[in-house]
Amino acid sequence: MTRLSVNVNKIAVLRNSRGGGEPDVLAAARTCLEAGAHGITVHPRPDRRHIVAEDLAPLATLVARHGVELNIEGNPFAAPRPGYPGLLALCEQVRPAQVTLVPDDDGQLTSDHGFSFSGDLAPLATQVHRFAALGCRVSLFVDAGVTTLERAAGLGADRIEIYTGPYAQAFATGVPQAAMQACADTARRARTAGLGVNAGHDLSQANLGAFLAQVPGVQEVSIGHALVSEALYAGLAATVRGYLEILASA
Template structure:
């Protein structure tokens, strides 16, 4: 079973275009969680172009009051502002990403050869405060041993190149094997596997079929694109069916 965490940044980006309270990301999160999503993901960037600290707090309140068995995953670069927020909001999982503030989206993982020491210090602090820690990682098998040295619980494998190869079966297969190799190397170091970026329903199915041990996928852009056609509830159900983690499975 692979858990689905619904990334709400796209909905917040749409809301912010007009500075109206809609779409209401708390309402959208509620729909996803009612359908059986394991949690929600946000990435509150410093420029607040999509989710903002206030959104993170509103989602924490939703989880505490209505879905206490689900998780809040907060992504971001580990500067002082971010670390203070995830501590105060009691993020269940903190996913550290190496983003420059100017980046449009996360598009590469950490260089563990260069940043292992810094990450080790951050991971130790976060784990001492009770957070599970995941590190955004390129699908590079050679770096997984270094990732494990940081003390992190998980790596989130960057699936952007795999997702971007949707129209080229040869490239898609090559990228999938690279992800599988990295996952195997991570698991050999006792790291659990998360995955995310540009995962469609079809791509998610192929990924999980090849790497069934994936603990969690975090999906936003493709999910909200599908929601324009199928609606939020039906789209979440489609992803959950692909993940094998619908409400019945969660209760089992």
């Protein structure tokens, strides 16, 4: 069954908008795990607008206690600065099961593109090897339709994460098939290259079932924005259980 990793960044956004400790990111993550989620995802950014470095150790302890995985996303090339020691340093501190490398810029609103695997890949290969040396599974964020996944495998990566934002947009307009096919083709190419397949960005209860029915071999979905938005109406535990029902029936 495809596994669900809940991204709790949006909980941190709400907390940081007022300062203080509410809503409590750790309590929200615990609620998700007690409802059956298979892991927690975070994406600490240099501007500290949501998950911050101080959140990571308590979250790592929580997921270890539940016997599930912590997935940390981020740009390995973002320079350290006060309050943000860099992605590698954060992973050295908490040793997540998985690190997902994303080529987002400083201050970028949200991740909106993946690695293309063109040009000189030596710097990226070095980063992959550094995270792998920590014992992390390394996943690379990619656009649906990328055709150079053999080069991604050659870097030493274990998985890719398909950027599903365009699929979600196409689904919302009622014409998802081309975007869905691009995701399915990418998943097949990844598996042929020996890479595992994750997916994430704007997946929701409305579009997830159709996606999994057409895209083969998805091992994990990382869902945050839609899940937290839906939880405002239905409650966090109930929303997590709703996603798990979709995954179980896919």
